[in-house]
Amino acid sequence: MNEPMVTIRFDGNGRAYQPGETLSGEYRLESIRREDVKAVELSVLWHTDGKGDEDLAVHDFRRLSAEDGDWIDARSPGRFSTVLPKSPLSYQGVIVKLRWCVRVRVFLARDREVVGELPFQLGGVPAARAQES
Amino acid sequence: MSKPHDPDPAPNPFSARHVRPGAIRFRFPAGKSAEGLLERLGQNNWQGQIVGPHGSGKSALVAALIASIERNGRRACLIELHDGQRRLPVSRRRMSAFGPGTVLIVDGYEQLGPWGRFTLRRFRRRRGFGLVVTSHKSVGLPDLFRTTTSLGLAHEIVRDLLGSEPSPVAADEVDQPFTSHEGNMREVLFDLYDLYEQRRVRRQR
Amino acid sequence: MARSFRLYEKKRGNRRTGSRKLGSAGEAVFFAALLLLGCGGLAVLFATWVVPEWRANHQFARGICTVLETQVGEKQGDDGALYRPEVQIEYEIDGVTYGVSTYDIHTVRGGGYGTEREDAEAMRRRFREGDQYIVYYDPSDPYVAVVIWGSSWPVWLSMIVPVSFVLIGGGGLVYSVSTWGKSAERRAAIVKRAAQLDPFSGNGASKPDFPHVPVSTNITDSPGTKLAFRLPVAGSPAWALSAWLVACLLWNGLVSAFVVIVIGGFLEGSPDWLLAIFTLPFVLIGIGLIAFFLRQLLVTTGIGPTLVEISDQPLQPGRRYRLFLSQTGRLKLNRLELLLVCDEGATFCHGTDARTETRRVCEQPLFRRDDVEVAGGVPFQTECELAVPAGAMHSFQSGHNEVTWRILVKGSPARWPDFERSFPVIVCPSVNGKSDR
Numbered sequence: 040m041n042e043p044m045v046t047i048r049f050d051g052n053g054r055a056y057q058p059g060e061t062l063s064g065e066y067r068l069e070s071i072r073r074e075d076v077k078a079v080e081l082s083v084l085w086h087t088d089g090k091g092d093e094d095l096a097v098h099d100f101r102r103l104s105a106e107d108g109d110w111i112d113a114r115s116p117g118r119f120s121t122v123l124p125k126s127p128l129s130y131q132g133v134i135v136k137l138r139w140c141v142r143v144r145v146f147l148a149r150d151r152e153v154v155g156e157l158p159f160q161l162g163g164v165p166a167a168r169a170q171e172s
Numbered sequence: 173m174s175k176p177h178d179p180d181p182a183p184n185p186f187s188a189r190h191v192r193p194g195a196i197r198f199r200f201p202a203g204k205s206a207e208g209l210l211e212r213l214g215q216n217n218w219q220g221q222i223v224g225p226h227g228s229g230k231s232a233l234v235a236a237l238i239a240s241i242e243r244n245g246r247r248a249c250l251i252e253l254h255d256g257q258r259r260l261p262v263s264r265r266r267m268s269a270f271g272p273g274t275v276l277i278v279d280g281y282e283q284l285g286p287w288g289r290f291t292l293r294r295f296r297r298r299r300g301f302g303l304v305v306t307s308h309k310s311v312g313l314p315d316l317f318r319t320t321t322s323l324g325l326a327h328e329i330v331r332d333l334l335g336s337e338p339s340p341v342a343a344d345e346v347d348q349p350f351t352s353h354e355g356n357m358r359e360v361l362f363d364l365y366d367l368y369e370q371r372r373v374r375r376q377r
Numbered sequence: 378m379a380r381s382f383r384l385y386e387k388k389r390g391n392r393r394t395g396s397r398k399l400g401s402a403g404e405a406v407f408f409a410a411l412l413l414l415g416c417g418g419l420a421v422l423f424a425t426w427v428v429p430e431w432r433a434n435h436q437f438a439r440g441i442c443t444v445l446e447t448q449v450g451e452k453q454g455d456d457g458a459l460y461r462p463e464v465q466i467e468y469e470i471d472g473v474t475y476g477v478s479t480y481d482i483h484t485v486r487g488g489g490y491g492t493e494r495e496d497a498e499a500m501r502r503r504f505r506e507g508d509q510y511i512v513y514y515d516p517s518d519p520y521v522a523v524v525i526w527g528s529s530w531p532v533w534l535s536m537i538v539p540v541s542f543v544l545i546g547g548g549g550l551v552y553s554v555s556t557w558g559k560s561a562e563r564r565a566a567i568v569k570r571a572a573q574l575d576p577f578s579g580n581g582a583s584k585p586d587f588p589h590v591p592v593s594t595n596i597t598d599s600p601g602t603k604l605a606f607r608l609p610v611a612g613s614p615a616w617a618l619s620a621w622l623v624a625c626l627l628w629n630g631l632v633s634a635f636v637v638i639v640i641g642g643f644l645e646g647s648p649d650w651l652l653a654i655f656t657l658p659f660v661l662i663g664i665g666l667i668a669f670f671l672r673q674l675l676v677t678t679g680i681g682p683t684l685v686e687i688s689d690q691p692l693q694p695g696r697r698y699r700l701f702l703s704q705t706g707r708l709k710l711n712r713l714e715l716l717l718v719c720d721e722g723a724t725f726c727h728g729t730d731a732r733t734e735t736r737r738v739c740e741q742p743l744f745r746r747d748d749v750e751v752a753g754g755v756p757f758q759t760e761c762e763l764a765v766p767a768g769a770m771h772s773f774q775s776g777h778n779e780v781t782w783r784i785l786v787k788g789s790p791a792r793w794p795d796f797e798r799s800f801p802v803i804v805c806p807s808v809n810g811k812s813d814r
Contacts (some may be wrong), residue, residue: 041191058806073626087778088366090734091723094775096589100566126587126806130770131181133369135721135778144560155771162806164770167721167738168373188725254731266407 041070045143045155056123063120066143066155073113078104078146082120083139085161090134098124098147117143128162131168181372185333186253186365191358195311196329209316216314218275218302223310224319230306233319234279237304241275246302253280256286259288270301276334281305321345321355329357330364408549415542424537425486426529433482433526437513442468442524444504445476449497452490459490460497464504468512470519481525500525591774593691593803601686603701603760608685608784608800618677621670629663636660676793681706681751683786683798685715687763691803692782695767700743701760703785707753709791715744717763717783719770719804722779739766743784771806 049064056062062083068076083099099121103109119141130137140158146154189195200206206358213220218293224230233267234250241248249270270276276296278284284292289311305311321348323352331343341364446465451458461484467476480500483489491497504510504524514522559567601607635656642649681704688699702715719739726731744761751757763784773780784800 080560082566084562084565087775088183088189089721089723090188090362090725092192092725092777093189094777095561096563096775097562097565097569100562106779124588126771127589127773128771128806130773130780132721132770132780133738134365134723134734135773135780135786136184136187137773137778142562144562157482163768165768166373167770169369170737170740187724192725253725254726269407 043071043145043147043153044069045145045153047141047143047155047157049141049157049159053113053159055163058123058125058128058162060123062123062141062159063118064157065116065118065140066141067116068113068145068153071112071113071145071147071153076105076111076113076145077148078102078106079111079117080144080146081117081119082142082144083119083123084142085127085129085137085139087138089132090115090136123161128164129160130164131166133167182337182339184365184368184372185335185339186361186368187351190333191361194235196229196333198229198232198236199325199328200236204317206236209237210240210244213275213302213304213316216316219288219296219313220304220316221281221311221313222304222306222317222319223308223315224306225308225321225355227353227358227360228319228321229357230319231279233317234277234304234306238277245273247274249274250277250279253278253283258283258285260284260292264295267295269301270279272300272302275302275304277304277306279306281311282309321350321357323350326345326350326355326360330361333361339368341368372375395756405550408546409541410546412546412550415539415544415546415559418539418542419536420445421481422539423452426483426535429482429486430514430528433513433523434528436515437523438516440468440470440512440514440522441509442522443509444506446506447501447504449494449501451494454490454492457492458494459492460494461489462497462500464501464524466510466512466522466524468514468522470514473519475514475519475522477520477522479522479524481523483529485521485523545796583651587771587805589775590691590772590805591803601701604686604688604699606687606690608687609687610683611783611799611801615677618670618673621666621673625663625666625670628659628666632656632659632681653659666673676796679706679708679793680788680796681708681756682788684756685784685786685800687802689770691805692763692765693805693807694765694769696765696772696805698763698765699760700763700784702744702756703756703758704749704751704786704788705756706751708751708793710749711789711791712745712747712749713749713757713786713788714746715761715786717741717743717765717782718785719780719782722781724777739769741766765804772803 045066045068047064049062049147059131066081068079079102081099081101082097084095084097086095087093099119101119103111103117105111127137129139138157138158139161142154142156145153183190214312222230222233231252238248253260254300267276278292281289281314293303303313304316305313326346327343330346334341334343346360346364346368349360349363389618444464448463448465450461450463453459462480463478463484464480465476465478467474469475477486480489510524512522512524513526599607599609635652639649639653639656642652683705684701684703686701692698700715704710704713715807717739718737718741721736721738723734723736741764743763744759746759749757770780772782782802782804784802786798787795787798788797789795
């Protein structure tokens with residue numbers, strides 16, 4: 040059996056969105072048995088990168104838990120849809136970068152986790168350059 | 173006007189989350205290991221100091237040591253002191269829960285004032301917990317390890333960070349910043365971050 | 378990515394290297410212990426203080442007693458002798474005569490001691506032997522009687538400690554349980570929901586219009602005289618000046634004590650040369666501090682306040698705004714300029730270093746004039762236009778990272794050091810969500 044993994048795809052294969060637009064898509068659990076899945080969490084979040092310590096904030100969060108009686112079918116794709124906020128916009132700065140992504144975390148039996156992530160761009164802010172002093 | 177950036181540009185391999193202590197595996201010299209250090213710690217009545225200059229891997233070594241301590245059934249409690257922190261950010265009540273099965277690790281021990289050090293060591297004697305500290309110079313505890321850096325080690329770390337993907341920065345470009353920062357790997361990696369960003373921008377133009 | 382997690386690993390700082398559950402369990406146990414301690418303390422306090430006082434004040438019956446004798450009772454405590462007033466009384470209830478030694482409910486229960494004998498004496502003197510007073514007694518046990526009643530404030534003050542334990546322990550336990558074994562994304566989602574429930578969030582709205590864009594109320598609360606808003610200056614020079622004044626006074630105050638001794642010795646004909654030589658460098662530093670302070674005072678008062686006003690706030694990329702500048706003082710400036718700048722700020726903790734680094738990513742000149750003369754009482758004033766670059770990144774603030782926009786006023790006085798005054802502004806994303814280009 041291959042390594043368990045999560046694949047994510049956006050509707051229309053889009054990767055760039057504007058604030059207020061609907062981000063939708065699906066995720067698939069691959070090489071994962073249904074009986075092994077304890078819970079699935081889907082997050083639409085942004086996190087920072089660069090020279091500073093990482094900050095993270097979740098815009099939308101869904102959790103399906105087999106323990107709570109939610110039906111999780113590892114063979115069928117899961118859908119997601121959310122309206123994107125007005126800020127913060129994706130930013131490719133010099134020492135501060137801000138990235139948006141959809142992250143799916145699958146909790147498996149025996150305390151294992153599988154994580155899949157697909158970045159997308161929110162807004163149209165061009166990359167920044169350091170000013171020469 | 174430049175176009176919006178690629179939503180998935182290659183991350184800078186020298187960004188904070190890749191180079192923080194613990195993110196970079198500590199490389200033991202030949203004949204040394206975390207288990208060996210633990211054994212030495214036990215022989216020294218569970219107290220010791222890790223001494224080394226800035227950016228020489230003390231915090232990375234602490235990460236490796238913690239894992240070893242807990243594999244051996246003891247509890248590790250890490251306190252990181254930053255610039256200007258003269259007192260331990262932990263109450264006596266919490267320290268009262270420490271016992272002989274606990275090893276308290278104070279990263280940045282020299283930030284503590286003389287009174288803070290005195291009370292900590294007195295408390296340690298009363299409660300019997302272990303104490304490992306990191307410092308830039310000896311603080312009078314038995315030596316556990318002395319961290320150093322070398323150009324070869326710097327090359328190895330940078331190669332690991334760069335991985336196999338093509339990069340605007342080459343591993344051997346570490347020589348100049350290593351020399352100018354006198355072996356301080358933290359500053360070397362910061363410089364390489366800036367170099368990577370500058371070269372990436374030039375490529376995009 | 379799939380990996381198994383080792384059970385016994387430790388959380389370090391804000392990074393996790395292994396099992397969260399064990400770390401959360403430890404936290405929960407610690408807070409539960411605090412909560413239990415607080416509850417126990419409160420229970421003891423209620424049982425020994427609050428309840429007896431309440432019963433004496435509300436459930437005891439009233440009678441009349443005769444004071445037979447008064448005295449100050451004494452016992453040995455851990456730190457010395459303790460004293461309390463004791464009043465021997467006699468009273469009759471339903472034909473039965475009772476004689477007890479009492480004062481208030483705490484005395485009856487074996488306490489009521491204090492460290493000061495004088496206080497006990499003063500309390501004892503409130504009662505005179507042979508006189509009659511009101512007595513309150515327990516109907517179920519008439520031997521329990523008091524001649525002083527009411528609530529004592531130390532009781533309520535002493536509740537602060539167990540109550541704080543309960544709050545900290547209870548709050549921490551709730552937090553630990555609610556974040557037990559949860560992923561980083563789930564914890565962040567919980568924090569976000571809690572923030573939205575905050576009744577004191579700006580303008581009473583549950584969601585900010587632009588998340589993680591700083592609020593501009595600090596700016597929009599200050600109307601301008603020429604344009605709509607007056608921008609607040611970051612870091613008023615008055616604070617720096619006050620700090621130098623305090624340092625100057627403290628240093629010279631201490632040193633002057635030694636100077637007085639040294640001079641006194643010389644005047645009396647018995648000079649202390651050692652003390653004089655020791656004091657000299659400190660005196661020189663003190664004089665240097667005074668000189669530096671006076672120079673800063675001249676610079677600050679000479680340069681005068683800088684006012685900047687703007688036609689609208691918050692700003693948006695691609696839009697144009699009017700700026701008004703007023704510079705007061707009494708000085709000649711080789712150069713005066715206005716700029717719009719954007720800086721990135723990143724804070725990181727590496728080992729024992731906690732540092733913040735900034736990088737300028739935009740610097741746009743707005744106004745520049747050479748050879749400006751600012752006369753006393755007549756401020757230099759000018760207006761100019763500000764165009765926020767299209768597609769500019771908006772203002773952003775998170776725990777360790779930020780993008781800030783500011784208007785900078787830079788001046789090069791003829792005889793004094795250059796000055797720079799900073800006026801923060803907020804840039805929001807474009808209303809239509811697109812970068813205006």
